[in-house]
Amino acid sequence: MQGGAVKELFNVLTPRDAFERLESYLRGPRDTERVPVEQSLRRVLAEEIRSPHELPSFRRSTMDGYAVRAVDTFGASEGLPAYLTIVGEVLMGQAPTVSPTMAETVAIATGGALPDGADAVVMIEHTQEIDRSTIEVFRSVAPGEHVIQVGEDVHVGEMLLERGHILRSQDVGGLMAVGITDVLVATRLRVGIISGGDEIVAPDRQPGPGQIRDINSYTLASMVERAGHVPVRLGVVPDVYERLAQAARSGVEQADVLILSAGSSVSTRDMTAQVIASLGAPGVLVHGVSLKPGKPTILAMIGDTPVFGLPGNPVSCMVTFDLFVAPTLHRLSGGRGLPPRQSITARLTRNVASASGREDYFQVRVEQRPDGAWAEPVFGKSNLIYTLVKSDGMVRIDLDKNGLTEGEWVQVILF
Amino acid sequence: MQGGAVKELFNVLTPRDAFERLESYLRGPRDTERVPVEQSLRRVLAEEIRSPHELPSFRRSTMDGYAVRAVDTFGASEGLPAYLTIVGEVLMGQAPTVSPTMAETVAIATGGALPDGADAVVMIEHTQEIDRSTIEVFRSVAPGEHVIQVGEDVHVGEMLLERGHILRSQDVGGLMAVGITDVLVATRLRVGIISGGDEIVAPDRQPGPGQIRDINSYTLASMVERAGHVPVRLGVVPDVYERLAQAARSGVEQADVLILSAGSSVSTRDMTAQVIASLGAPGVLVHGVSLKPGKPTILAMIGDTPVFGLPGNPVSCMVTFDLFVAPTLHRLSGGRGLPPRQSITARLTRNVASASGREDYFQVRVEQRPDGAWAEPVFGKSNLIYTLVKSDGMVRIDLDKNGLTEGEWVQVILF
Numbered sequence: 008m009q010g011g012a013v014k015e016l017f018n019v020l021t022p023r024d025a026f027e028r029l030e031s032y033l034r035g036p037r038d039t040e041r042v043p044v045e046q047s048l049r050r051v052l053a054e055e056i057r058s059p060h061e062l063p064s065f066r067r068s069t070m071d072g073y074a075v076r077a078v079d080t081f082g083a084s085e086g087l088p089a090y091l092t093i094v095g096e097v098l099m100g101q102a103p104t105v106s107p108t109m110a111e112t113v114a115i116a117t118g119g120a121l122p123d124g125a126d127a128v129v130m131i132e133h134t135q136e137i138d139r140s141t142i143e144v145f146r147s148v149a150p151g152e153h154v155i156q157v158g159e160d161v162h163v164g165e166m167l168l169e170r171g172h173i174l175r176s177q178d179v180g181g182l183m184a185v186g187i188t189d190v191l192v193a194t195r196l197r198v199g200i201i202s203g204g205d206e207i208v209a210p211d212r213q214p215g216p217g218q219i220r221d222i223n224s225y226t227l228a229s230m231v232e233r234a235g236h237v238p239v240r241l242g243v244v245p246d247v248y249e250r251l252a253q254a255a256r257s258g259v260e261q262a263d264v265l266i267l268s269a270g271s272s273v274s275t276r277d278m279t280a281q282v283i284a285s286l287g288a289p290g291v292l293v294h295g296v297s298l299k300p301g302k303p304t305i306l307a308m309i310g311d312t313p314v315f316g317l318p319g320n321p322v323s324c325m326v327t328f329d330l331f332v333a334p335t336l337h338r339l340s341g342g343r344g345l346p347p348r349q350s351i352t353a354r355l356t357r358n359v360a361s362a363s364g365r366e367d368y369f370q371v372r373v374e375q376r377p378d379g380a381w382a383e384p385v386f387g388k389s390n391l392i393y394t395l396v397k398s399d400g401m402v403r404i405d406l407d408k409n410g411l412t413e414g415e416w417v418q419v420i421l422f
Numbered sequence: 423m424q425g426g427a428v429k430e431l432f433n434v435l436t437p438r439d440a441f442e443r444l445e446s447y448l449r450g451p452r453d454t455e456r457v458p459v460e461q462s463l464r465r466v467l468a469e470e471i472r473s474p475h476e477l478p479s480f481r482r483s484t485m486d487g488y489a490v491r492a493v494d495t496f497g498a499s500e501g502l503p504a505y506l507t508i509v510g511e512v513l514m515g516q517a518p519t520v521s522p523t524m525a526e527t528v529a530i531a532t533g534g535a536l537p538d539g540a541d542a543v544v545m546i547e548h549t550q551e552i553d554r555s556t557i558e559v560f561r562s563v564a565p566g567e568h569v570i571q572v573g574e575d576v577h578v579g580e581m582l583l584e585r586g587h588i589l590r591s592q593d594v595g596g597l598m599a600v601g602i603t604d605v606l607v608a609t610r611l612r613v614g615i616i617s618g619g620d621e622i623v624a625p626d627r628q629p630g631p632g633q634i635r636d637i638n639s640y641t642l643a644s645m646v647e648r649a650g651h652v653p654v655r656l657g658v659v660p661d662v663y664e665r666l667a668q669a670a671r672s673g674v675e676q677a678d679v680l681i682l683s684a685g686s687s688v689s690t691r692d693m694t695a696q697v698i699a700s701l702g703a704p705g706v707l708v709h710g711v712s713l714k715p716g717k718p719t720i721l722a723m724i725g726d727t728p729v730f731g732l733p734g735n736p737v738s739c740m741v742t743f744d745l746f747v748a749p750t751l752h753r754l755s756g757g758r759g760l761p762p763r764q765s766i767t768a769r770l771t772r773n774v775a776s777a778s779g780r781e782d783y784f785q786v787r788v789e790q791r792p793d794g795a796w797a798e799p800v801f802g803k804s805n806l807i808y809t810l811v812k813s814d815g816m817v818r819i820d821l822d823k824n825g826l827t828e829g830e831w832v833q834v835i836l837f
Contacts, residue, residue, distance in 0.1 A: 044625075048644050062808070065632060069805055071688045099661065099687065100621035102631030116687030118621055118734070118805075120632035131688075160806040167811065175837050176648060177810040180641030180736055183625035184634070184807050206515035206533055210459075210598035216517030217535040219478065219599070226595030229463050233591060246514065272514065272531030273486045273546075319533070321595055347836075352767045390484055390533075391575040392599050393477070395592040396582065421762075422590050 019295035019302065021406055022330050022366050028292045029306045029313065029335065036193035036341035037263060043189050044182045047174045049235050050192035051340040056168040058185050061158035066121035068097075070153040073112040073134060073142060074125035077150040088135070088143035097122060112142065121154055128153035161185065171343045193340035196236040198332075199262030200224045201254050202243045203279060204270035204319065209243065222392050223268040223324050227317075230328050234336050234346065246275045252282045259286060259312050263339065266332060269303075271319035271390070276303050279316045283307045286314065297365045297406065301327040313339075321392045326368050326401065329420070349421040350400070353380035359411045361404040370398035371419055382419050398422065434710035434717065436821055437745050437781050443707045444721045444728060444750065451608035451756035452678060452726075458604050459597045462589045464650050465607035466755040471583040473600050476573035481536035483512075485568040488527040488549060488557060489540035495562040503550075503558035512537060527557065536569055543568035576600065586758045608755035611651040613747075614677030615639045616669050617658045618694060619685035619734065624658065637807050638683040638739045642732075645743050649751050649761065661690045667697045674701055674727050678754065681747060684718075686734035686805070691718050694731045698722045701729065712780045712821065716742040728754070736807045741783050741816065744835070764836040765815070768795035774826045776819040785813035786834055797834050813837065 020028065039053040068074065075091060083089035091112040095105035103122030107113050112129075113122050121128070127148040135143040161167060167185070168178060174190070182190065202224040210220045221243055228238035239262055244254045251267075258265040269279040284291050286309040293306040300323035305316030313335050317327045329348070337346035353373055361367040371382040382402060387394030400419040404411055411417060435443065454468040483489065490506060498504035506527040510520035518537035522528050527544075528537050536543070542563040550558045576582060582600070583593060589605070597605065617639040625635045636658055643653035654677055659669045666682075673680040684694040699706050701724040708721040715738035720731030728750050732742045744763070752761035768788055776782040786797040797817060802809030815834040819826055826832060 045640060045643065048647055063634065064629065067805070069803055097632075099619065099685065099690075100630075100633050116689065118619070118634075118686040155803060155805060159803075160808050167808070176641050176644035177736070177740060177807065177837055179644040180637040181807045181811040183640045184637045186625055186628070186635060188626050204514065204533075210601055211603050213601070214479065215515075217480065217512075218515050219533075220601060222595040222599045225460060225598045226591050228460065229591035229594040232463055270514065271533040274531065275514075321592070325592060347764070349762070349764045351765065388484055388570060388574075390482070390570060392592065392596045393575050393582070396596040422592055 019297045020293055022296055022298050025293040025296045025304070025306060026331055026334060029308065029331070030338060032289070032308045033313070033335060033338040035339040037196065037339055038194035039191050040194050041189050041191050044179055044187060047190055047192060048176065048179060050174050051342050052168055052170055052172045052174060052190060053193050053341055054191040055166060055170045056182065056187065056190065058161045058163055058165045058167055059187070060163050060185065062160040062185055063155055063157060066157055067155045068115045068117060068119045068121060068128045068153060069155060070128050070130045071116050072131040072153070073129045073144075074107065074115045074121050075112045075127055075129055075144070075148065076107060076109070076125060077127040077148050077152065079110055080127070080129060080144050080147040083144045083147045085145050088145050090137070091142050091144060093140050093142060126150045126154070171341045173342065173347065196263040196336055196339055197239050197261070198231045198236050198336070199239045199241050199258040199265045200227050200231070200268065201241045201251075201258055201266070202268045203246060203251055203275060204243065205246045206270075207243045222321055223319065226321060226324060227266055227268060227328060230325070230333070231336075234333050236336055246270055246278060248278055248282065251278060252285060255282050255286055255314070259309050259314065263312065264332070264335065265312060265314045267314070267316045268324060269316055269319050276316075276318070280305055283309075283314055283316055298326070298330070299362075299365055299367050301330070304331065306331060320390045322370070322395055325395065325422070350418050351380060351421065352416055353382040353419050355402070355411055355413055355415050355417050356381050356383045357413045359384055359404065361408060361410045363409050364406060366406050367404040368401045369404070370394055370401050372397065373399040373419055382417055395422070434712045435708055437711055437713050440708040440711045440719070440721060441746055441749060444723065444746070445753060447704070447723045448728070448750060448753040450754040452611065452754055453609035454606050455609050456604050456606050459594055459602060462605055462607060463591065463594060465589050466757050467583055467585055467587045467589060467605060468608050468756055469606040470581060470585045471597065471602065471605070473576045473578055473580045473582050474602070475578050475600065477575040477600055478570055478572060481572055482570045483530045483532055483534045483536060483543045483568060484570055485543050485545045486531050487546040487568070488544045488559075489522065489530045489536050490527045490542055490544055490559070490563065491522060491524070491540060492542040492563050492565040492567065494525055495542075495544060495559050498559045498562045500560045503560050505552075506557050506559060508555050508557060541565045541569070586756045588757065588762065611678040611751055611754055612654050612676070613646045613651050613751070614654045614656050614673040614680045615642050615646070615683065616656045616666075616673055616681070617683045618661060618666055618690060619658065620661045621685075622658045637736050638734065641736060641739060642681055642683060642743060645740070645748070646751075649748050651751055661685055661693060663693055663697065666693060667700060670697050670701055670729070674724050674729065678727065679747070679750065680727060680729045682729070682731045683739060684731055684734050691731075691733070695720055698724075698729055698731055713741070713745070714777075714780055714782050716745070719746065721746060735805045737785070737810055740810060740837070766795060766834050766836065767831055768797040768834050770817070770826055770828055770830050770832050771796050771798045772828045774799055774819065776823060776825045778824050779821060781821050782819040783816045784819070785809055785816050787812065788814040788834055797832055810837070
């Protein structure tokens with residue numbers, strides 16, 4: 008036993024090295040589809056978008072007031088106002104019908120099109136109407152003042168959004184602004200999920216003696232959904248080699264990515280590893296990661312399909328999904344960097360120890376106190392699902408650290 | 423003009439006071455529906471959930487090894503091992519068929535049901551098989567060691583999730599673990615969106631002279647969707663009082679919440695205010711907030727329906743949605759506190775000035791540098807949509823501050 012444990016220890020990779028070994032096989036996006044911009048929120052852009060025209064396409068006023076030739080206002084003050092003749096009004100959504108010449112002005116509202124001849128706008132607050140056709144101007148304006156120039160928002164041909172960008176609400180608005188109403192995005196990935204274990208029954212069944220309900224395939228399906236992809240639950244498979252192998256082969260055929268949530272015992276984890284190794288080339292890339300919880304994680308490629316063997320307990324399962332599966336889905340969708348992850352900073356309520364040379368994760372509850380956010384560690388056996396339910400997030404202790412100290416600022420990755 | 427401006431200044435409320443005035447009218451959830459737990463991610467729970475039974479319902483091993491009576495291992499060491507007789511094996515998913523008595527043991531895997539008589543598990547690493555029916559034990563275990571007790575995860579009747587909780591992936595798993603397969607949640611809200619403005623045309627049309635494409639109703643619809651609700655775009659309405667009033671009356675009838683995205687000029691904003699005031703009681707609660715951008719915001723209640731008049735420029739529109747509409751949707755769904763919002767902390771790259779007595783928001787781009795995250799202000803006229811597209815988030819300057827200083831840690835609310 009001692010020899011085996013030592014061998015395993017020497018073979019494990021850091022989480023970063025482990026993911027990089029898998030990452031070299033990942034190219035994205037796999038498939039693309041064209042969708043209406045209205046339905047593109049959170050999708051990954053599969054084309055670069057350049058502006059088809061200038062925005063705005065005409066000079067616009069940013070204030071309610073009067074369009075003027077700036078030169079006509081030079082030197083104007085409360086004591087010595089400039090007198091301008093109102094020669095018309097710009098109507099919203101229409102081209103100006105009149106152009107001011109020397110000492111003339113045109114009434115204009117915010118967003119109105121600046122008439123030819125005018126080069127600035129005087130705010131209505133800095134004017135006084137003398138009669139229907141004359142105003143006094145109390146301040147001078149510089150050429151271009153209170154005006155958005157043609158192309159000031161974006162120029163024709165300007166890069167608006169890069170390939171791999173995840174579309175947000177303001178991107179939807181920005182695309183509409185330049186008349187782009189559909190975009191090419193990465194197709195959502197189908198992620199197959201197999202739960203292994205003789206003791207697992209479906210949640211709607213009454214477990215018999217020694218049996219428990221399936222947790223992981225539902226937690227995983229929900230995490231796949233949260234990542235913007237399509238979970239395909241492929242059922243609970245008993246710890247029988249040929250049954251598991253058959254389910255896995257079928258999973259590789261029908262899904263873009265396959266997750267096997269292994270049983271909890273060492274022998275069923277070994278069976279999962281053997282099944283994955285049997286599926287094809289290039290095969291198992293990583294077996295064991297210097298990570299707690301989550302050490303017995305398996306990362307594999309079968310043809311073009313990433314296959315994950317995740318540990319059976321719920322906490323390990325969530326940690327390893329976040330570390331390995333979520334970045335894989337992101338990369339296969341053509342996304343760059345790491346997938347977006349909600350997190351907050353908080354101070355730790357107490358010391359937490361850790362073994363150096365291993366990346367540790369522990370659960371915390373976040374408390375808002377008058378002096379800011381505090382992260383209170385929630386300890387519990389990692390087999391307990393309600394340790395997770397009662398937590399708000401998790402905190403990482405880096406490989407090279409022996410722990411974290413009370414009062415230290417930490418990043419809480421919110422669940 | 424001066425008198426009017428001063429009056430407006432005295433009447434404005436702080437963003438917090440403004441929302442509290444509206445909040446007193448908000449009760450949630452409005453409607454509820456029962457959904458399968460598998461489809462409940464991000465929904466707001468409308469019932470409290472207590473555990474229907476103990477979890478686990480039987481004592482489980484947390485290790486691969488041997489179930490023992492702890493007393494039989496007391497004093498065991500490498501030099502003086504305890505000798506135990508293997509009387510059977512616990513099969514996964516089955517009730518134990520044999521109970522160890524004095525100096526007897528039963529093989530067990532992680533997750534297996536502890537047999538009667540046993541009260542602890544010895545890890546396989548601390549044993550040696552002498553022959554098929556005898557092991558040496560090198561370490562003593564305490565009663566309860568490596569065992570999860572009945573109800574250790576949750577007790578029968580224990581509060582699992584409170585009303586108003588937003589369901590996460592691990593909650594989905596946790597509910598399945600205790601056999602709860604459907605839950606009562608708040609029904610998604612229908613949010614009507616009306617865009618006002620003579621100059622606005624649909625994005626798929628070529629704007630004529632002086633016209634621009636509709637941005638806000640799409641940005642807003644997308645923010646409603648991001649908040650987990652159902653946007654209902656009610657079209658673009660010209661700046662004609664009776665047309666806008668008719669659209670607003672129809673909106674109040676068909677939607678749970680109504681947003682009017684006003685035109686940009688003062689006169690059309692005034693028209694929006696008059697239209698909202700005409701819709702019914704209790705009417706306009708707030709008109710003007712000490713906020714930049716977003717000062718001319720209107721908050722109203724027409725019967726049970728919150729109605730918002732949001733400023734026409736895209737930046738104001740996003741800021742005021744976040745400050746007023748998103749918390750309203752959250753409260754109407756029965757959620758407590760503030761709606762979850764993605765944010766990160768970063769250091770500011772330069773000084774930013776602000777007027778005291780007003781809450782200011784400015785856009786930033788976030789840069790990851792070797793020494794951490796830095797927030798670089800992105801300045802631009804707030805009429806420009808691409809100021810938003812090129813930013814990652816916004817930073818708030820509190821009412822009582824005159825600005826922020828270079829190097830200061832700030833909270834970046836990510837878009």
